[in-house]
Amino acid sequence: MRIKRRLQAAVLVAGAVVLGLLTVQGTYALWSAAASASPGTITSASFDTALTAVNTGQTTTMTLANGTPATLTLSPAGTLGPGTPVYGGVVVTNSTNAGGQFNTTMTASQPAIANVGGGTLAGYISVSAKTAASSAECSTTAGFASISTAGLVSPTVAKGGSTVFCFQVSLNANAANASPSVEGKSVTISIQLTARQL
Numbered sequence: 001m002r003i004k005r006r007l008q009a010a011v012l013v014a015g016a017v018v019l020g021l022l023t024v025q026g027t028y029a030l031w032s033a034a035a036s037a038s039p040g041t042i043t044s045a046s047f048d049t050a051l052t053a054v055n056t057g058q059t060t061t062m063t064l065a066n067g068t069p070a071t072l073t074l075s076p077a078g079t080l081g082p083g084t085p086v087y088g089g090v091v092v093t094n095s096t097n098a099g100g101q102f103n104t105t106m107t108a109s110q111p112a113i114a115n116v117g118g119g120t121l122a123g124y125i126s127v128s129a130k131t132a133a134s135s136a137e138c139s140t141t142a143g144f145a146s147i148s149t150a151g152l153v154s155p156t157v158a159k160g161g162s163t164v165f166c167f168q169v170s171l172n173a174n175a176a177n178a179s180p181s182v183e184g185k186s187v188t189i190s191i192q193l194t195a196r197q198l
Contacts, residue, residue: 045098049106049195054089054135054164061095062195069192074167077139082173089138089166092193094157102197106154108165109192110147119185124175127189128168131155138166147191156198167191 049062051072060070076086094104111127128144130137131154137143144166154163169189175182 045102046096047195047197048095048097049104050093050095051193052091052093054091054138054166062092062193076167076169080169080171082171082176085141085168085170087138087166087168089132089135089164090193091135091162091164092154092157092195093162094159094195096159098159102159103156104195104197105156106163106165107151107194107196108147109151109194110149111167112190114188114190116186116188120181121175121185122187124172124182125187125189126170126172127191128170129191130166132164132166135164135166138164141168144168151194165193 050059051062051070052059053072053074055077056073056075058072060072062070064070072090074088074090076088078084078086080086092106094102096102096104108129113122113125113127115122127147129147129152130143130145131152132138132143152165154165157163
């Protein structure tokens, strides 16, 4: 009788072990290893792009601390008139603090021209642009062209490097014929700049 009870007990124990193994997920390994590591410092890099207005020297970063896009006012030098364009520009600097190579390109979108306080002046304004190596090139007339729907893309800008977008604003000669609707009127010209890491 004792042998029969021992066999029954052994069978129950074996059945419990098998049942236990069947319900466990993962590995059946009964060993483990551990290693310690010295504490280190993890820092994040910032993707900063600095903007500086050519004529006024006003500066900002492309994105403000709260995550919204920054606005930079470009005040063209001179007085706009038929046959007398005005020029402005912005120096765009890749001022990231990321380690290693960190190249970017900048894109200037097509301008959005809107009348301020009525009138039709916006219909007589045209904006052309070019990229340049220095801000001095913004006051020269050569190289300006209309901005396509794809935008004007800068050459590659390395970390710590800069590129310049120059803008030329012209008044159509036909504006003189629409004198009452354009005289003393104002427009806003908005151009969006986008930075992209390569």
